Amino acid sequence: MMNLMHWRLLVAVADHGSITAAAERVGMTQSAASQAMAGMEAALGAQLFTRAPRNTLPTALGLSVIEQARVMLGALQTIRRTVDHARPMLRGSIRIASFPSVLAKFLTPQLQRFAQLYPGIEVTPLEVTDSEVDTLLEAGLIDLGVVLNPQPERNATLLGRDLWLAVLPADHALAQRPSEASVSLEELLQQPFVLATGGCTANARSLGAEAGLALGDIRVQVREWSSAFSLVREGVGVTLVPEMTLPVERRGLRVMPLKVPVHREFALVATPRRPLSSSASALLQMLAQ
Structure with missing residues (x-):
């Protein structure tokens, strides 16, 4: 359809x-x-x-x-x-917090469209970590926040989902597998590793812990995904990243799916401190179309 x-x-x-x-x-x-x-x-x-x-x-x-x-x-x-x-212009303001990757790749174009539909509503986006999103929501300092893998009771509005993907140096032994090949989470985490977090608590370390696995050889830890890709190109180690963070230029890199796919979902959650405003409701309705 x-x-x-x-x-x-x-x-x-x-x-x-x-x-x-x-x-x-x-x-x-x-x-x-x-x-x-x-x-x-x-x-x-x-x-x-x-x-x-x-x-x-x-x-x-x-x-x-x-x-x-x-x-x-x-x-x-x-x-x-x-x-x-033909109708009175809806006026108001929205404070919305998100971690960088979703804000840059997903929310920014959607907020531009929202500004065209509702020019009377002022939207202030805040770029924070996922743990800071929860803190701001609980304190009532923002109207909406982007959260990862929300629990059903949070009444979240799903924005999208993407896969976690392995990124290896092009000359790595695992990267020599056929183009359709995959890599297991266990064998990936056993390699010299570049741990990228993107400012989020959900990363390779937490995914490994959920599967009962540990990172055995972390060569370096970085916040920015772009830094991780540069280090992987230089052969420092392998990494695990969300699909939407992948660079357009992938020369020197081999991107591989996990044998057992792992998804992450990102969704908007309203602050529990007050009722949803008409401005925030208009944004959620637009995103649901």
Whole structure:
């Protein structure tokens, strides 16, 4: 079943010539965007794009479909403007806290769209660690916060999910496996390791602990994912990262899935200190579309 996100993704791929760039534009992971495109083509029963190593180009039929998609999205925007002009403008403010990767790759484009729909609402995003998000929520200092793998009782609004992936130097022994091969969490954690946290409590160490495994040889610990990738390129060790943190330039790196996939979910949770404001409710409703 196709929804508005599929059509926005279709137009973004045409505009950027790349599924990776289009995924970032609409706030999806690269694998989710690829799956969405494949699902759309399967649902329509036609190929809309041709995939080349460096770009993704529309077919002749794809050009016609994209043109109609632009008309449809433009009409939807016109409807929204008409409704906005006919009703009093919603005004207010939202303070929202998130850890860096979700804020940069997912929330920022969504907040830009929200600003177009609700220009009277001021949104203040805060970049913090995941433990700081919980502290701010409990203190009532923010309206909404992004949390990882929320418990059902928190009444969270799911934003998305991605996979944890192994990243190794291209010349590492494990990286010499066939292109479709995977690596087990146990054998990965036994390697010389670059522990990257991204400022989050959920990282390779905590994932290992949940599986009853320990990191035996941590060569260095860093906060920034980008630093970890540089150290892996230099052969310092291997690492384990969320899919959305992967760099566009992967020369010198081998990215491998885990044999038993491990996901992380990220979702918005409201502060328990007060009722949800109309401004925050409008944001959650937009994200749910």
